[in-house]
Amino acid sequence: xxxxxxxxxxxxxxxxxxxxxxxxxxxxxxxxxxxxxxxxxxxxxxxxxxxxxxxxxxxxxxxxxxxxxxxxxxxxxxxxxxxxxxxxxxxxxxxxxxxxxxxxxxxxxxxxxxxxxxxxxxxxxxxxxxxxxxxxxxxxxxxxxxxxxxxxxxxxxxxxx
Amino acid sequence: xxxxxxxxxxxxxxxxxxxxxxxxxxxxxxxxxxxxxxxxxxxxxxxxxxxxxxxxxxxxxxxxxxxxxxxxxxxxxxxxxxxxxxxxxxxxxxxxxxxxxxxxxxxxxxxxxxxxxxxxxxxxxxxxxxxxxxxxxxxxxxxxxxxxxxxxxxxxxxxxxxxxxxxxxxxxxxxxxxxxxxxxxxxxxxxxxxxxxxxxxxxxxxxxxxxxxxxxxxxxxxxxxxxxxxxxxxxxxxxxxxxxxxxxxxxxxxxxxxxxxxxxxxxxxxxxxxxxxxxxxxxxxxxxxxxxxxxxxxxxxxxxxxxxxxxxxxxxxxxxxxxxxxxxxxxxxxxxxxxxxxxxxxxxxxxxxxxxxxxxxxxxxxxxxxxxxxxxxxxxxxxxxxxxxxxxxxxxxxxxxxxxxxxxxxxxxxxxxxxxxxxxxxxxxxxxxxxxxxxxxxxxxxxxxxxxxxxxx
Numbered sequence: 269x270x271x272x273x274x275x276x277x278x279x280x281x282x283x284x285x286x287x288x289x290x291x292x293x294x295x296x297x298x299x300x301x302x303x304x305x306x307x308x309x310x311x312x313x314x315x316x317x318x319x320x321x322x323x324x325x326x327x328x329x330x331x332x333x334x335x336x337x338x339x340x341x342x343x344x345x346x347x348x349x350x351x352x353x354x355x356x357x358x359x360x361x362x363x364x365x366x367x368x369x370x371x372x373x374x375x376x377x378x379x380x381x382x383x384x385x386x387x388x389x390x391x392x393x394x395x396x397x398x399x400x401x402x403x404x405x406x407x408x409x410x411x412x413x414x415x416x417x418x419x420x421x422x423x424x425x426x427x428x429x
Numbered sequence: 430x431x432x433x434x435x436x437x438x439x440x441x442x443x444x445x446x447x448x449x450x451x452x453x454x455x456x457x458x459x460x461x462x463x464x465x466x467x468x469x470x471x472x473x474x475x476x477x478x479x480x481x482x483x484x485x486x487x488x489x490x491x492x493x494x495x496x497x498x499x500x501x502x503x504x505x506x507x508x509x510x511x512x513x514x515x516x517x518x519x520x521x522x523x524x525x526x527x528x529x530x531x532x533x534x535x536x537x538x539x540x541x542x543x544x545x546x547x548x549x550x551x552x553x554x555x556x557x558x559x560x561x562x563x564x565x566x567x568x569x570x571x572x573x574x575x576x577x578x579x580x581x582x583x584x585x586x587x588x589x590x591x592x593x594x595x596x597x598x599x600x601x602x603x604x605x606x607x608x609x610x611x612x613x614x615x616x617x618x619x620x621x622x623x624x625x626x627x628x629x630x631x632x633x634x635x636x637x638x639x640x641x642x643x644x645x646x647x648x649x650x651x652x653x654x655x656x657x658x659x660x661x662x663x664x665x666x667x668x669x670x671x672x673x674x675x676x677x678x679x680x681x682x683x684x685x686x687x688x689x690x691x692x693x694x695x696x697x698x699x700x701x702x703x704x705x706x707x708x709x710x711x712x713x714x715x716x717x718x719x720x721x722x723x724x725x726x727x728x729x730x731x732x733x734x735x736x737x738x739x740x741x742x743x744x745x746x747x748x749x750x751x752x753x754x755x756x757x758x759x760x761x762x763x764x765x766x767x768x769x770x771x772x773x774x775x776x777x778x779x780x781x782x783x784x785x786x787x788x789x790x791x792x793x794x795x796x797x798x799x800x801x802x803x804x805x806x807x808x809x810x811x812x813x814x815x816x817x818x819x820x821x822x823x824x825x826x827x828x829x830x831x832x833x834x835x836x837x838x839x840x841x842x843x844x845x846x847x848x849x850x851x852x853x854x855x856x857x858x859x860x861x862x863x864x865x866x867x868x869x870x871x872x873x874x875x876x877x878x879x880x881x882x883x884x885x886x
Contacts, residue, residue: 275511283571286501289497293491326637326648330637331633331635334632336648337652406507407510
């Protein structure tokens with residue numbers, strides 16, 4: 269049995285990515301304090317990055333996670349989005365850890381802390397890419413996204429963060 | 430596009446209202462709707478009501494930013510598609526005649542304690558095989574707002590709370606074979622509800638081979654195969670010899686090892702399940718662990734011995750198996766003990782099948798062989814004895830695979846003297862009759878259990 273419903277995952281991720289974009293916009297334009305929905309979006313985004321981290325750990329530790337299908341999907345999304353934004357260097361695990369910390373700081377404090385290399389614009393841009401990747405998956409015919417259907421969520425090319 | 434064109438908002442509103450209406454039509458027209466499914470559909474309607482307000486709120490927030498506005502429109506169009514899919518999933522096939530009215534209650538009972546909000550959805554589908562999968566609740570279609578709990582890590586966002594069981598429409602016509610599959614499918618659902626906690630304990634003990642190009646294929650196979658073997662072992666633990674006998678008949682039809690099979694067929698056929706002989710081999714090992722004595726099993730010993738030969742084929746990986754399959758097979762064999770331990774955890778001792786249960790089944794089998802559904806004999810000695818589903822399954826399995834009892838059933842039915850019938854016809858009629866008796870017994874047993882105490886005295 270698969271642990272992922274790709275369509276549901278995609279639509280939720282789409283919602284999360286959009287909410288992150290709106291929250292980043294709110295911060296950038298100084299429209300006021302973050303609302304619960306904004307903080308929730310950063311937490312959801314952090315959950316998504318944690319899944320990608322689990323997937324990366326699977327590769328290095330050679331141990332399966334409990335939800336490998338979903339985790340692998342998250343890593344693929346992250347890799348696909350990352351290679352399209354102008355930020356070079358860093359190994360995969362480090363980049364993901366850094367992003368996870370940045371998202372947690374935004375959720376908790378409503379601002380980025382100094383120990384992250386991610387800027388608000390970069391996070392906004394990253395989740396903008398994630399949004400359209402998730403949209404591509406969500407737009408597929410329902411039968412192709414059912415839990416038991418084997419299909420890649422992202423047409424992957426060899427890519428590294 | 431989008432917010433610049435008010436018609437898109439109009440379209441979204443109309444679409445969401447149409448989905449809402451379809452849910453309401455179903456709710457008002459259905460004959461048998463479990464309360465928990467009704468609540469779930471209510472949640473879906475609430476989401477449909479709430480999402481339009483959120484859509485309009487976000488449009489206002491992003492006014493003037495066309496890039497963000499286009500994303501907002503896109504996101505809610507996707508939402509409408511998902512909502513329609515969820516509505517179909519929860520309503521189509523959930524109330525057809527092909528589903529025994531008793532089945533939902535049986536599943537609920539076997540499932541045992543469940544987390545709040547967990548819902549079992551049964552659907553009759555055109556598929557010829559069973560499928561079980563977890564589905565998000567409607568409330569989870571949107572990111573949640575329970576901020577404080579989540580900041581403290583108190584909210585398990587990964588939890589799947591709807592277990593969908595797709596049941597073939599042919600269900601009614603093969604009670605023994607079909608019902609037993611429930612033991613397997615149930616284990617899948619139980620693992621999903623724990624966010625794959627049973628699976629996790631197994632994978633924790635597993636070391637994948639060094640990275641290679643086939644890596645991803647092996648990982649994908651391993652995780653599916655673990656789930657399937659876990660479900661098989663849980664089914665044997667819950668239903669005893671009957672689970673092995675019924676699966677063996679299926680395994681004979683789909684056996685693969687020892688045959689020349691094209692690579693493409695291998696990959697397609699075994700993407701989700703290990704080869705049937707391997708599964709049967711594991712199931713025999715699980716049956717051994719139940720320690721039901723040879724004397725107790727005497728009536729079905731020849732059948733078990735015959736199927737054991739097929740299981741032995743699956744005891745080793747054949748030399749010509751594809752490398753990915755051989756690797757996955759080896760990995761799963763390596764953690765068999767842990768899978769068995771997890772099956773024991775999933776089906777705790779008080780639910781595991783025992784020799785005492787099989788002794789009850791032997792008594793019930795004699796009644797089946799006389800052409801009686803045990804529950805029809807309200808004056809029998811068993812009326813005060815707890816007879817559970819597994820006893821009835823095993824009783825029917827004993828008759829099915831015991832030549833003596835099957836002959837007795839055919840004699841009772843009068844088919845032995847009908848010279849127009851071939852031996853195959855006679856057997857087929859007897860097995861059909863056996864399935865009907867079993868179905869009646871299951872229903873009758875549950876009905877009787879619901880009677881007030883003392884009614885049968």
